[in-house]
Amino acid sequence: MFRTLVSPRLLGLHVLTIGVLIGFILLGRWQLGVFEDSGKPHAATDPAPVGVETLAQVGGSMASEALSRRVTATGVYDAKLQLLVADRPPSTDAPGGNVARDEGFWVLTPLRLADGTLMPVVRGWVKTADDPAVAAIPGGQTSLSGRLRPAQGTDSVQGRAEGLPAGQVQTVSTGELLNLWQGEKLRYGFVVADPASGSLTAVKSSPPVVGGELTWRNLAYAANWWIFAGFAVFMWFHFVRDAVRGDKARRSTSPEMVLEG
Structure with missing residues (x-):
């Protein structure tokens, strides 16, 4: 399983997922800041x-x-x-x-x-x-x-x-x-x-x-970005799980495994 997780094809997926997570979290934090600032007197x-x-x-x-x-x-x-x-x-x-x-x-x-x-x-x-x-x-x-x-x-x-x-x-x-x-x-x-x-x-x-007027739209945008971040984790998990299962299935049906049986 470890060899599968550190394989080149999954390492790229890990890096991409981390980048997406950081970007979506920061975008959500930015929209939350806009929402908070909208309620302040100006x-x-x-x-x-x-x-x-x-x-x-x-x-x-x-x-x-x-x-x-x-x-x-x-x-x-x-x-x-x-x-x-x-x-x-x-x-x-x-x-x-x-x-x-x-x-x-x-x-x-x-x-x-x-x-x-x-x-x-x-x-x-x-x-x-x-x-x-x-x-x-x-x-x-x-x-x-x-x-x-x-x-x-x-x-x-x-x-x-x-x-x-x-x-x-x-x-x-x-x-x-x-x-x-x-x-x-x-x-x-x-x-x-x-x-x-x-x-x-x-x-x-x-x-x-x-007095400021709260822009609830920006709060919804923040929630959307964080939902997208959660969805990215969900997709990463499924890709990794499928890759691990596929490697296990290939090893179980490989000639070496058959001969050993």
Whole structure:
């Protein structure tokens, strides 16, 4: 039997079967990976920028389709109302890595639009509150672009919840800003300017994220490839079994066996 299994004709079959098995298993794993990746959240395609007035309302909330949308705005910065948002990394996304090392301040300056309403704008980020870039506020009519973000809750982050110096806040909360900028009509949310204003460090703000939709077709493809692999093993087994049986039959009917009998 061993001589039959290592015969040249069966050695080629063994090699071919192993190659087919590896190929089919890898193809099935690839289709399974495509299936798994299809369910993961991913960045949505960025629509064309629109005027911030169309998405950020006065005294209202923000529709889900407006979150992280690119917007444009034109107006005049109100330097007297500028604030610093404390204990912030240069990103609106969930911080990662060494958060303490990245802590600094968002420079929050309201932009007065043509209709007199205020749109809070994060012009950029600084490491220290006394950075000269904080006071370098563009004068006159200013046009900017950026991403629209929803207002934050006053207790949405951990940090110095109280005892902040004058001119600093913990979060970009529309309700808190209404108290600080009394008498003003304030639009909901805030814009993260891109590019940053002046020599400020740009604050990273990712595009909208949408949930993935599982492509069950790829899971079926993976199963098919693995079924093919099982069928290849089945065919190999039958070829080998038939070869062994045939060799046994030939040896039993060979002249040498007859003479010995």
